[in-house]
Amino acid sequence: MLTMRDMTKSFLGTPVLQGVTLDLRPGEVHAIVGENGAGKSTLMKLLAGEYQPDSGRIEIDGVPRSFSHPAEAQAAGVGIIHQELALLPDRTVAQNIFLGREPTRRGLVDRAAMERRTAELLGELDARGIGPRTVVRDLTVARQQTVEVAKALAADVRILVMDEPTAALAEHEVAVLSDLVRRLAARGLGVLYVSHRLREVFDLSQRITVLKDGRHVTTLDTAATSPEDIVRAMVGRELNAYYPPLATPRDVGDAQLTVSGGGNDRLTDIALSLRAGEIVGIAGLQGSGRSALARALFGAAPFTRGTMTVGGRQLRPRRPREAIRAGIALVPEDRKAEGLALRQSVRDNTLLVTRAVPARKRPPDAQALAELLRRVRLVARGGAGQEVRYLSGGNQQKVVIARWLAARPRVLLFDEPTRGVDVGAKAAIHTLVRELAREGLAVLLISSELPELIGMSDRVVVMAEGRVAGELPAGASEEDIMRLATGGGSRRAPTAGAA
Template identity: 75%
Template sequence: MLTVSMQDVSKSFLGVKVLHGVDLDLRPGEVHALVGENGAGKSTLMKILAGEYAPDSGTITLDGTPHSFGHPQQAQAAGIGLIHQEFALLPHRTVAENVFLGREPVRRGLVDRRAMERRTAELLAELDETGIRPRTLVKDLSVARQQTVEIVKALASDVKVLVMDEPTAPLADHEVELLYALVRRLAARGLGILYISHRLREVFDLSARITVLKDGRRVATLDTARTTTDEVVRAMVGRELGSYYPPRARPDEIGAPLLTVRGGGNDRLRGIGLTLRAGEITGVAGLQGSGRTALVRALFGATPFTAGEMTPLRPGSPRQAIRGGIALVTEDRKAEGLALRQSVRDNALLVTRAVAGRTPRDVGGLLERVRLRARGQDQEVQYLSGGNQQKVVIAKWLAAGPRVLLFDEPTRGVDVGAKAAIHTLVRELAREGMAVLIVSSELPELIGMSDRILVMAHGTLAGELPAGAGEEDIMRLATSDPATAGEAA
């Protein structure tokens, strides 16, 4: 296996220094997490290790021997593999063809498909991945299985160090545990794993050490077992975790109902009863498949309720919902929330131009309101960080002047600093009289932000919990029996 050491590594782009003398080391069989806000330099540092960028200064040593990589293939030949957040797979080719792409074994002048498939099967078996077949087309695999193919592709190159950049970002909740198990098996085999993530829970679940970058500098390397979430957050952003969640609404700040559902149902939901009030943030918890997303889509008219009552309106389409003052920030901002190749300004005006029929508000003031960090209104949204993209989505909806704002995973793929800004903004909107509903898989976020929490199970509301409810209380309702789910609601 391989011991890696990066010493005094610096890097600038167009005269702007993004890394300032960073040190990092990795031991065989270790999961070493790299954390920091967007722009801290994490990806740049990893791309230098993987040969995609050349450092301006500093040294990289592998097992004590200095190395200089001018190309990713050189780093790969030295035993280093990088798995990007966006997969580099050909969907219409087989698993084996992807694993050996560009390195196909040849026999008598022809590609030896049998050898390629046999070796792919061996690698999959080494990882206990019996659910993937070498001849399966990649497009027919789940996202989690496609990620496994990326890892097998790296192992086929005999890598000894694996860099994983936000590996859980594209995964559904139930797929994250599959990745956990795979990472642990790789580490047990002696691979060193550098693990970049915004999700502190998985950092603490998986890593032995945590290195924190801030503004291109290494500010700390901590033993995971001897540190706390608060210490990591303090190193990342310079404040305590508790300041992420603004104070909850006082009883006198919660106003009249703005949206009420009684007996709501459709193909995915049954017996839904809820009330969203002005000034209040209502959280929605539940396991994957419990109906959380189906609930917000029904409220928004995307998959409408076909039974029950919803007042003051029951939208049959998103257009009706928008004109009735309801907005939905979807969980996948890139696929459903943004036109990535259009400008910040055009994205901020998408709803008002297409649906709302209102005169667009001052875009500059709106972008200031959401605390957007961008070069200007003409910058293409695809070049913004995840947190700033999410702020543009929120600005787009605020331009339409909603009274009810629905969020599905409001801070997914967002760094901790941007999370705090979004949390503050959402609370401000509630204090101004908006009714807010938040669906989140991150229980600390849900508990910290909500004035009360609704728990979904088996397509219905299993119960309601007051502000400050514990994770155990939430999970008890979320895992309730299908026959009794909804009785406590």
């Protein structure tokens, strides 16, 4: 149903795509994978009419097509759902689905017809908990994704591009979206599925295309390949390089942070201990209190009760500045909204904390800054002077990490450290986090990706409904974690300093 031949695109003289060819069959989920900067999103935007190719040819049902605007692509049956959803939060589901295409009666919007058709579309998608009059702001991200799909179906889309659709979803929400994608394929839609998560790629797709540096590397039948083969094609390294060795008992030192009876309006009776040299994973479903815990420890949404010690000194930070001075650092969940000044340079972003809280540490000089950026393996063509907004997601995350390393903390909190990051950058971040733990930092690691939590954590604390539901030792299974996260059991690891 779709062929893209020899697609080429450059920006400001820099090649982004070089002769990429791709095809899609009816009822197929065709996954597109590659490191950040490989050209995946650019290729999809060429198809959706958001960019125009420098050369190449698009054919739909064998007929050559060219799109100068997304509306033209949509009229040809092509829809795209971006990682950052394009919904109006204060409008209803029906208003969003039919935005710009509202049915009319006697010159006025036919609200009843619009809501009736919306209910039909939601029923086809088995979208429980969503109604035509529901305000989008009140929906979870997973349900907003469903609204985007309904919006595409309302426009009679036959080819659907999904660009990192699960990047902001928790594990159980990914399963819901996966079922939805399968139903779309069963209806005969062709789905181009861009994702960094290899597990869902193998679970959903029939074929996988690998891009690297703007070029087509290979297209493989999913059933005839393995994650190891795909990683090798993407980055030239083995899958087992993802997770460095865990800590041994002799690597672990004294407690750097402890909490007893910690609570606020989101958290209840938190007990937690982080020791020098170890990585403690925090698991739980969306809304379980994982991010609220990190923000409480960092003083952004502080504990209002309980006790907390940092480096042996009793302290319950009331604001981030107090936490920073005590040696606590937070790499936030949303790096663009909370972690970066996007229009400022790599240098200014890296020095932000040491300049803003001078009582903590002296800002590094030019030589020390260059060494810091080398350590986090930053790739920036413009060096330390490049604006952060022009970096890939993985390199933006490395800048956030470099900023906190400049402040030399004793406790490092990571909230979704590899969200929206390609497999190469993930491996680099995993290695760096383990190196920091070996050097004596106490690391708390929040992740929605259970394989990452299991592979990186020396022990896993599971949260549910704002409480600690239990603790598991290194090597715990996904089933054990989910049992605690969903209230199906209680288990604690027999380790000193357990939560």
